[in-house]
Amino acid sequence: MGMLVRFWGTRGSLPVAPRARAIEDKLVGALMRASGRSFADEGEARAFVNDELSFGEGHTYGGATTCLEVEGGDDSFFILDMGSGLRELGNDAFRRVAQDGRSRTYNFFMSHLHWDHIMGFPFFGPAFDPNAHIVIHSGHADCEQALRRQQEEISFPVAFDWLRAKIEFKVLTPGQTYSVDGIEVELMPQDHSHVSYAWKFKRDGRSFVFSTDAEHRMDDVADKEAFEAFFDDADLVVCDTMYSLAESITLKADWGHSSNVMAVNLCHGAGAKRLVLFHHEPTSSDADIDALLEETIRYEALNRRDRRPLDVICSYDSLELEV
Amino acid sequence: MQWAESSSARGPVGQPAGVIDDGAREDFLSRLRAGVADAATSGGDFIVDLAGVDHMSAGALMALTIARKDALGSNVKIVLARPGPALREVLEISRYQLIFDIVDDIDMREG
Numbered sequence: 110m111g112m113l114v115r116f117w118g119t120r121g122s123l124p125v126a127p128r129a130r131a132i133e134d135k136l137v138g139a140l141m142r143a144s145g146r147s148f149a150d151e152g153e154a155r156a157f158v159n160d161e162l163s164f165g166e167g168h169t170y171g172g173a174t175t176c177l178e179v180e181g182g183d184d185s186f187f188i189l190d191m192g193s194g195l196r197e198l199g200n201d202a203f204r205r206v207a208q209d210g211r212s213r214t215y216n217f218f219m220s221h222l223h224w225d226h227i228m229g230f231p232f233f234g235p236a237f238d239p240n241a242h243i244v245i246h247s248g249h250a251d252c253e254q255a256l257r258r259q260q261e262e263i264s265f266p267v268a269f270d271w272l273r274a275k276i277e278f279k280v281l282t283p284g285q286t287y288s289v290d291g292i293e294v295e296l297m298p299q300d301h302s303h304v305s306y307a308w309k310f311k312r313d314g315r316s317f318v319f320s321t322d323a324e325h326r327m328d329d330v331a332d333k334e335a336f337e338a339f340f341d342d343a344d345l346v347v348c349d350t351m352y353s354l355a356e357s358i359t360l361k362a363d364w365g366h367s368s369n370v371m372a373v374n375l376c377h378g379a380g381a382k383r384l385v386l387f388h389h390e391p392t393s394s395d396a397d398i399d400a401l402l403e404e405t406i407r408y409e410a411l412n413r414r415d416r417r418p419l420d421v422i423c424s425y426d427s428l429e430l431e432v
Numbered sequence: 433m434q435w436a437e438s439s440s441a442r443g444p445v446g447q448p449a450g451v452i453d454d455g456a457r458e459d460f461l462s463r464l465r466a467g468v469a470d471a472a473t474s475g476g477d478f479i480v481d482l483a484g485v486d487h488m489s490a491g492a493l494m495a496l497t498i499a500r501k502d503a504l505g506s507n508v509k510i511v512l513a514r515p516g517p518a519l520r521e522v523l524e525i526s527r528y529q530l531i532f533d534i535v536d537d538i539d540m541r542e543g
Contacts, residue, residue: 327494355527358497370526374490404525411522414487 118194443476
């Protein structure tokens with residue numbers, strides 16, 4: 110048995126929601142595309158939306174900030190980052206605990222402590238469950254300080270100390286392999302303000318890498334070699350593809366993010382099997398993200414040459430991928 | 433990678449050809465830097481004629497980026513000329529048209 114990766118929040122930097130006109134535009138576009146056709150039932154209508162419209166025309170990539178879940182550990186929850194997507198995960202966790210008898214142990218793995226990656230924690234329902242055990246794994250020794258600080262009175266009405274769950278902080282060291290509830294875990298530092306960490310999860314010969322908020326500088330050969338080694342032969346790699354390559358080396362250089370082109374290059378060099386585009390720019394529309402995916406697939410084909418084909422996928426809130 | 437040189441009304445021209453893979457990165461970069469230095473001396477642009485380039489790897493894109501930094505410091509513009517359709521796609525996906533001039537022809541003259 111491998112792992113299942115579920116995306117609860119895929120947007121970078123700031124939560125976003127579609128404005129009224131964006132929904133109107135999708136409806137108008139779909140009606141125009143249908144061009145007077147009628148549908149016998151809901152199934153036919155859904156088939157039209159799913160088969161004849163692009164993903165961005167018929168859906169939305171979503172606007173919650175970084176939060177992923179990995180299923181496949183013994184019985185505990187595995188949660189990557191605490192962005193605004195964590196609120197819905199918490200609500201669904203209550204359902205699964207009640208319906209399926211799941212363990213109330215929540216293992217978190219933190220890429221870093223910036224606002225968009227921790228803002229969901231004050232809204233994480235299980236933190237108020239006195240029978241819950243929350244274990245927060247981080248490469249940062251100041252993780253607890255960051256979480257406490259965002260719940261200080263000046264920022265939030267509910268203090269950290271009012272949370273009822275048992276909350277434990279564990280600082281992990283890059284270069285070591287840890288076994289956490291049935292999954293092997295490693296972390297690696299990345300170039301980002303106050304440092305961020307990539308995480309690798311392995312189970313039954315399958316590997317999944319989560320690498321967000323990482324700046325890969327084109328002239329840094331050591332960085333390239335280190336990440337190709339960390340991504341080596343991975344079954345699934347989630348990468349920060351917030352900017353275009355040109356943006357990442359000019360206007361937005363040193364902002365701590367990377368591009369679709371660099372992500373493909375690293376995955377090609379590593380022989381990874383699937384790349385997931387992630388940490389979408391908050392100003393990007395669904396059409397922009399459709400175009401990002403299409404262009405990245407094309408770049409992969411142009412850059413592949415004699416390498417193994419790399420499957421390119423675009424993340425959206427609620428996407429599930431088997432590893 | 434092969435490399436030839438000529439000149440144009442706009443300034444010196446570098447003409448790489450073949451595949452510019454990661455192994456050719458340092459050679460490509462040093463030739464770009466030399467071309468930028470020539471252009472700085474003559475007061476023109478540095479034209480990189482890409483018509484003969486079959487493929488440009490990530491390392492080659494990196495070399496262009498590094499050379500661009502040098503060029504900015506020398507007040508020289510690097511112009512990417514005549515990329516083939518596939519290479520033009522790579523440059524446009526990278527949004528290099530926003531940081532380089534990409535043109536379809538150059539005014540060549542005897543070097």
